[in-house]
Amino acid sequence: MSVARVVSYAIAVGFWLATAVYAILSSQAFIVEQFLKPGLLPPVAFFSSHFELICPVALAAWAVPRAEAIRRRELPSVVTGVLWGGAASIALVLPALSTLEPGPAALGVAAMAFVAMLTLGWAEWTGRRDCEWTMPEQRPGADLVAVLVAALGANAIETGASLVTSADSISFADWGLGLRYDLLLGMVVFLVITLIRGLANMQRRPAAFETALSIGVIAAVWIWLIHDVVLASISWRGPDSWMISLLGGSAIAWTACARAVARRDSPSDGVATAVCGLAPRFAARPAGAVTWLLLLAGLAYALHRVSLIADWNFVVARLGVVLVWMGLLAGSLRAVRVAARVPLGFCFGASLIVLIAHSAVERVSADATPRTHAARWVGEILAPGSSGPAELFPLLLEHTNIGASVNVKAVDLQWAELETPPAGVRPNVFVIVVDSLRRDYLSAYNPEVDFTPSLDAFARESLVFKRAFTQYGATGLSVPSIWVGGPVLHKQYVTPFAPMNTLAKLLDHEQYVQWISMDNILDVILPASSRRPVLDQRVQVKDFRLCQTLSEMSSRLATRGANDPPVFAYTLPQDIHISVITREGGRPVDEGNYQGFHAPTASRVRRFDTCFGEFVADLERRGLYDESLIVVTSDHGDSLGEGGRMGHAYTLYPEIVRVPLIVHLPLAMRDRWTWDLDRPAYTTDVTPTLYRLLGHQLSASAPFFGESLVRPAGESAPMARDRMVAASYGSVYGAIVDSGRRLYVADAIQLREMAFDLGDGPMPGTPISPDPATRSQASKVIRDTVEGLAKLHGFSPSK
Ligand SMILES: [Zn+2]
Structure with missing residues (x-):
């Protein structure tokens, strides 16, 4: 087999795999809204918009x-060529792949791409080449040595990659746990x-x-990986996800193994034959x-780096561990030829010793938690278990990422009647939601922060809510919840959304001129309005920068007349969004000097702090x-390396749900109102607060x-309520309980629970073990809110 043929096969498989991945991404409404439309994934955008080329x-x-095979009319090659040619011609007349929307079309394209991979494997299989090598007679001995070599190799590679890429040190005990x-x-x-081998020995061939x-076993591993790791992490379950997993797992295993399959009547070693496509021929020397x-070490290192910058529920990291393991096993099955004399009894004896040693050590160090990602993940593979409120998980899965095709009621929500004329005194309102701050x-x-002098000066003249939270761990639902003034159905989006947009109703009623940086979310959730000279008109969402937006506001303020209606300005600057920082080189x-902070973020915070100071000076x-x-405020926080985590989206951790919330009240309002800065405060409280300040009950x-x-001065505050929080793109829910002092998380993706003490200091929070009282209190809040929202919108998962 020539190198050219191998490379061309890799290109073909890669092309259809990329097509399938793109179609899977487009089948999820939240991915289309949050990642594809705003152009956050440039290589993906390039692929989809140039698909027909x-x-x-x-x-x-x-x-x-393969011209020769096609000329000889070899059926699989001809079928593959004709099907592919057909797809290429259809792609020329159909709308571009980049217009694919969630629904049957996206699923169809994904399925078609996997079928194309299967035919590629078929064509390769019939052009099968010899992939035999001499194996020792005593196979069990060779197998045992090969898996031991693979295990030791995997451990060395993953430990090495963790050591090089992570700031955390790895102790001898951490290493030992991973090795076990x-x-x-x-x-x-x-x-x-x-x-x-035992089953095969009973067969005729x-x-x-x-x-x-x-090959079947390898396919089963991939089906499980796609279903339980990849699709589960975007909360995609059900018959569709099984169909995609079955096709995808079979296609990946078949294209990887088919190339190498030897003649069917070959007397060779079948296991080694199946995996010989997973490691190159030279690995045998x-x-x-x-x-x-x-x-493989290079691959592990690269995937660790990628995972640290941006990963989705550790999908990259986890697939990487499996890839390295498979590559090592295939390589060592090829390379190991020395164990001919190892008797079968010895093999089982050695396995038994490993098991006994493991359970002995496990007993002494029962609560050792793996620190490297690979160890954590291999531990999960070996002992898949769940913890937490098992009865809550199905409910959460059913009520998350509700499909675009599911029709639910748009509800007319109101905070107040809005029948009186606009308030006499209406302040200009500036709402700055710094994405991911x-x-x-x-x-x-x-x-410890010394890089925000302007915001610090501003905070000293404002209300700084100490225990402030977002109700959603990512933009997709956080922004709508701010405009509604409460949690929203887990769907992107209920349309028309305008009846639920209580803030927009208030702004129209009070006749505010609205300066808004429109983005793909606001395009959906805001009703059309003639009162809206938009900000950042010709700027792409990913390029929204606070400095630029504030200077645009300042120049608009300069041209305003004394009798112009009041201004409401809103912007969602992307300065420190993880995707922006990554695109800008991560520097x-x-x-x-930002010691103790994530310098790429901190330096950008300093940059917009200066602009914010200039804007305040201009207002003065x-x-x-x-x-x-x-x-x-911000729409959510961000993980910046805590526990190896980066970013936000499908997770809930203290650093993600805790946000700044600083409110500067006009001087004239300060005497009439009172507040409690220690009380839990939420970004969803901003809209009701504006209603109240403008005189509405x-x-x-x-x-x-x-x-x-x-609340009006003199009035006492009602009891603080516990509230639900949730990830925007996955079935991970939580509750803020104990007057904002604890976060409880029920993770229906990983089927586990977590709890955090949020403390009184600046640090986000520390993990604690969830106690039954917290669990039941939090579960009730989560259940009541999820079911309440479903009821409000007439959504029932069974429909
Ligand atoms: Zn965001």
């Missing part, structure tokens, strides 16, 4: 080295191989049976084995500062809605 190019790359897990996994693999069964080891990156919340933007110069209501549309952050 890439498709024939990839076809040509595949077909040229890898050895145990090795034993499981050994058992499976032995079983395959053992090698062929062994090969087929081994001593020098080649070292090269292969180094290549953590509270502990502002000196108002953390004395700080200045030379400052115009005599507007003391008459303006200014809110500085509140009546919430549902008991779980927000509340005003201020």
Whole structure:
């Protein structure tokens, strides 16, 4: 097999795999709204918008080295070529792939791409090449040595990659735990191989049976990975997800193994034959084995780096562990030829020793928790278990990422009647929601911060809500919940959304001129209005920067007349969004010393802090500062390395749900209102607060809605309510309980629970073990809110 043929096969498989991945991404409403439409994934955007060009190019790359087979009319090659040619022609007349929307079309494209992979494998299989090598007679001995080599190799590679990429050190005990897990996994693999060989020995053609069964097992591993790791992490369950997993797992295993499958009547080793496509031929030679080891180490290192910058529920990291393991196993099954004299009894004896040693150590160090990602994940593979409120998980799964095709009622929500004429005194309102800003990156919340002098000065003249939270761990639902003033149905989005947008109703009623940085979410949730000269008109969402937006506001303020209606301004600057920082090279933007902080973020916070200071100075110069209501908050926080986590989206951790919430009241309002800065405050309270300040009595549309952050002076505060929080793109829910002092999390993706003490200091929080009282209290809040929202919208998962 020539190198050209191998490369062209890889291009063909890669092309269809990329097509399938794109279609899977487009089948999820939240991914389309939050990642594809705003162009947050540039290579994906390039692929989808040039699909009709890439498709024939990839076809040509595949077909040229196979011209001979096609000329000979070999059926699989002809079928593959014709189908592919058909797809390429259809792609020319259909709308671009980038317009794919959630629904049957997206599922169809994904399924078609996997079928194309299956035919590629078929064509490769009939052009099968010889992939035999001499195996020792005593296979169990060779198998055992091979899995042990793979286990030790995997452990060395993953530990090395963790050491190089992570700031955390790895102790001897951490390493030992990982080694134990890898050895145990090795034993499981050994058992499976032995079983395959045993079953094959009962057949008439053992090698062929062994090969087929081994490919089946590899396919089963991929089906499970796609279903339980990839699709589960976007909370995609049900028959559709099984169909995609079955097709995808079979296609991946088949394209990887088919190339190498030897003649069906070959007397060779079937297991080794099946996996020989997973490791190159040179891995069988001593020098080649070292090269292969180094290549896999490089792969592990690269995937660790990628996972640290941006990963989705550790999907990249977890798939990486499996890939490295498979590559090592295939390589060592090829390379190990020395164990001919190891008797079968010794193999089982050795396995038994590993098991006994493991359970002995496990007993002494029962609550050892794995620190490296690989150890954590291998531990999960070996002992998949769940903790937490098992009865709550199905409810959460059913009520999360409700499909775009599911029709639910748009409800007319109201905080107040809005029948009176607009308020006499209406301050200008500026709402600045800095995407992903953590509270502990502002000196108002953390004395260690010395890079936010302007926001610090602003905070000293404002209300700084110490225990402030977002109800959603990512933009997709956090922003709508701010406009509604309460939690929203887990759907992107209920349409028309306007009846639920209580803030928009207030702004129209009070005749505010609305300066809004429109983005793909606001396009959906805001009703059309003639009162809206938009901000950042020709700027792409990912390029929204606070400095630029504030200077646009300042120049607009300069041209306003004395009798113009009041202004409401809203913007969601992307300065420190993880995708922006990654795109900008992941480096700080200045030379400052940000020890103890994530420098790329901190330096950008310093940059917009300066602009914010200039904006406040400008308001003061115009005599507007003391008459303006200014809110500085964020839509959620961000994980910046805690426990190896980066970013936000599908998780709930203290650093994600805690946000800054700083409210500057106009001077004239301060005497008439009172507030409690220690009381839990939520971004969903901003809208009810604006209603209250503009003179409206509140009546919430549902008991779980927000509340005003201020009340008339002299009035006492009602009891603080526990509230639900949730991830925007996954079935991970939580509750803030104990007057904002604890976060409880029920993770229906990983089927586990977590709890955190949020403390009184600047740090986000520390993990604690969830106690039954907290669990039942939090579960009730979560259940009541999820069911309440479903009831409000007439949504029932069974429909
Ligand atoms: Zn966001």
